[in-house]
Amino acid sequence: MNVPLVIVSAGLILFLSGCAGGQKMYYWGDYSDTLYKYKKNPSEQSLLDHRQSLERILEESAKNNLRVPPGVYAELGYIYFRQNKKDLAIQNFQREKALYPEATLLMDRLEKAAVLADKPKDDRGRTKEPPPPDKTDRHAEGSPPAAGPGGDKKVAP
Amino acid sequence: MKTKLSARRNLHKALLLFIMLICINLSACGPKMITKGDKYPLLYEEQPVSILILPPINESTAAEAKDYYATTIQEPLSFWGYYVFPYEITTEILKMEGIYDTELLKSLPLQKFREYFGADAVLFTTIKKWDLSYLVIASNLTVSVDCELKSTQSNATLWKYNGTVTVDLSGGNTGGGLVGLVVKTVVTAVSSAMADYVPHARTANYRALQSLPYGKYHALYGKDRTQQFMDQPPLSDR
Numbered sequence: 395m396n397v398p399l400v401i402v403s404a405g406l407i408l409f410l411s412g413c414a415g416g417q418k419m420y421y422w423g424d425y426s427d428t429l430y431k432y433k434k435n436p437s438e439q440s441l442l443d444h445r446q447s448l449e450r451i452l453e454e455s456a457k458n459n460l461r462v463p464p465g466v467y468a469e470l471g472y473i474y475f476r477q478n479k480k481d482l483a484i485q486n487f488q489r490e491k492a493l494y495p496e497a498t499l500l501m502d503r504l505e506k507a508a509v510l511a512d513k514p515k516d517d518r519g520r521t522k523e524p525p526p527p528d529k530t531d532r533h534a535e536g537s538p539p540a541a542g543p544g545g546d547k548k549v550a551p
Numbered sequence: 552m553k554t555k556l557s558a559r560r561n562l563h564k565a566l567l568l569f570i571m572l573i574c575i576n577l578s579a580c581g582p583k584m585i586t587k588g589d590k591y592p593l594l595y596e597e598q599p600v601s602i603l604i605l606p607p608i609n610e611s612t613a614a615e616a617k618d619y620y621a622t623t624i625q626e627p628l629s630f631w632g633y634y635v636f637p638y639e640i641t642t643e644i645l646k647m648e649g650i651y652d653t654e655l656l657k658s659l660p661l662q663k664f665r666e667y668f669g670a671d672a673v674l675f676t677t678i679k680k681w682d683l684s685y686l687v688i689a690s691n692l693t694v695s696v697d698c699e700l701k702s703t704q705s706n707a708t709l710w711k712y713n714g715t716v717t718v719d720l721s722g723g724n725t726g727g728g729l730v731g732l733v734v735k736t737v738v739t740a741v742s743s744a745m746a747d748y749v750p751h752a753r754t755a756n757y758r759a760l761q762s763l764p765y766g767k768y769h770a771l772y773g774k775d776r777t778q779q780f781m782d783q784p785p786l787s788d789r
Contacts, residue, residue, distance in 0.1 A: 419769070422626045429639070430622040430749055461768070463629050465637035472640045496601040496634035499669035504640070 420463040421454040423447055445473050464494055468501065475508050483508045582783055587764045588776030594709040595776060597702055599671035600767045601634040603664055605653045606642055607696075611681035616748070620678055620696070623752045627760055628674070632769025636668060665703035672709060675699040679713075681748055683720070692718045694751045698759045713783060714759030716751045 428444040448470045455462045471486030484505050491501040588595060604624055609617040621638060628635045650656065653675060664670045680695035695715040702709050762780040765771045 419630055419632075422629075426622050426626050426749075426753070430619060433618050433622055463626070464634045464768075465625060465629075465640075468637040469639050472637070472643075494634050496669060496671075497636070499667075500636065500640075 419460070421451055421458060421460055422463055423450050423454060425451060425463075425466075441473070445470065448473070462489075462493060464497075465490070467493065468497060468504070471504070475504065475511075478511070480508050480511065582781040584779045585782040586776060587762065587778050587780065590762070590780075590782065591710050591764060593702070593705075593707050594700070594764050597671070597704065597709060598767075598773075599633070599700070599702065599709065601636065601669060601671045602628060602674050602700065602766075603636045603641055603668055603670035603672070604628070604638050604674045604676070605656065606645070606651060608653050608675065608677040609681075611678045613681045613748075616678050616681035619749055620676070620681070620752050623749060624674075624676060624756055627753070627756045630769075631760055631763050632766035632772055634766075634768070636670060641668065661701055661703040661706055663703075670703055672700050672702050675701065680715070681752075690720050692720055692748065692751060694748055694755045696752070696755050696759060700763075710763055712759045712762045714755035714757070716755045716758065718751055 424447045428440070428447040432440040432444045448466055451466050452462060452470075454460075467486045467490035471483045471490065474480075474486065475483035487501045487505045487508070490497050604621075607617050607620050609620075621642070625635050625638045645651065656673075657675065661673055664673050675698070677697040677699075678695070679697055680693045682693055684691045684693065693715065695713065697713050698711065699708055700710040701707065765773075765775050
C-alpha cells in the first residue's frame with residue numbers, strides 16, 4: 395500500500411549512507427577552530443593552542459590508522475621554523491614530503507631556508523653570537539626562494 | 552447517479568493533470584541537474600592533484616572576512632581528495648613576494664605557481680557576501696562565496712561554483728501581539744551581536760564543493776563523472 399513511501403525511504407537511506415562514506419578520510423580535530431582563534435587574537439597562547447591541535451591531529455590519525463591530512467606536518471614544521479627549532483622544522487618538512495610527493499618542491503625550499511637560517515635566536519642556555527641581525531634572519535625565514543634550479547623538477551602526478 | 556460518477560472522474564482527471572503540470576513546471580523552472588563530467592570536462596582532462604589556495608578576494612563590506620574565511624577552506628578541500636598546500640605557509644610566502652591582492656592575479660599567467668610551489672591548480676575564492684541584513688522583526692546572516700579553480704598549465708577554468716548560506720537569526724517564535732514583536736526585536740539584536748560567521752562559512756564551503764570532482768586521494772577518484780549536481784552559475788554571473 396505504502397509502496398512509494400518505502401521506495402522513498404529506501405532511497406533516502408541509500409543517499410544518506412552514500413554521503414557519510416567519504417568523511418572518515420582524515421582527522422582534522424579542532425584545526426580550523428584553533429586557527430581561527432589564532433587569527434582573531436594572535437598571541438603566544440593561541441599559537442600554542444593551534445600547535446597542540448596540529449599535534450593532536452598526528453596522534454589521532456596514528457591511533458585511527460588514518461593518513462595525516464595534507465599540510466599538517468608542513469604547518470607544524472613552519473611553526474617550529476619560526477621558533478628557530480631548526481631540526482624539528484626540517485624533520486616535519488621531510489615527513490610532509492614523504493607522505494605527499496606533491497609537496498616536494500615547496501618542502502625542499504623550506505628545508506633549504508631552515509638550513510640557511512643557521513643561528514638560533516632563542517637558544518637561551520648556549521652561547522649565541524652577539525647580534526644575530528634580526529633583519530637577515532627574517533629574510534632567511536621569509537624568503538625560501540633562495541633555492542636554486544636544482545629543486546625545480548616537478549613530481550609527476 | 553451517473554452524472555455524479557462522471558463528475559468525480561472528471562475531478563480526478565483534473566487533479567491528475569494539475570499534479571502533472573506542477574511536476575513539469577518544477578522541472579522546467581527549478582535548477583537543472585547536470586553531471587560533473589559534462590560540466591567540468593577540462594578538470595577530468597587535466598586531472599590536477601595539488602591545489603594552492605590564494606588569499607580570498609573580499610567583495611563584502613566586512614574587512615575581517617578575508618582572514619577569517621581563509622581559515623575555513625583548506626580542511627574541506629582536502630576531503631575532496633586533493634593535495635592542498637598549507638595555506639598558512641603559502642600566503643606568508645606570497646606576502647613576502649608582495650602578492651596580497653589576489654584580484655591582480657586573475658588575468659596573469661599562473662605558470663609561476665607551478666614553477667614555484669609545484670601546484671597543478673590554484674583556487675580563487677571571492678567573498679560575495681558576509682553580512683547581516685536587518686529587517687523589522689528579523690535579521691538574516693548571509694555568507695556567499697564564489698570558488699574558481701584555474702589550471703597553472705593552461706590558465707583555463709577547471710571548476711567554478713558558488714556556496715551560499717542564509718541563516719535567520721531572529722530565533723523562535725516569541726508569541727504574538729505587540730509585546731511579542733518587541734521581545735522578538737530584542738532577541739534579534741542580541742543574537743546578531745553574537746553572530747559568528749565562521750561556522751556558516753564552513754557550511755557555504757561544503758555547498759560549493761559538492762560539485763567538485765574528486766581528486767587523487769579520494770576513494771571515488773575518476774569514478775564520479777556521472778554524479779549529478781544542481782547546475783547553478785556562480786553569483787557573479789547572474
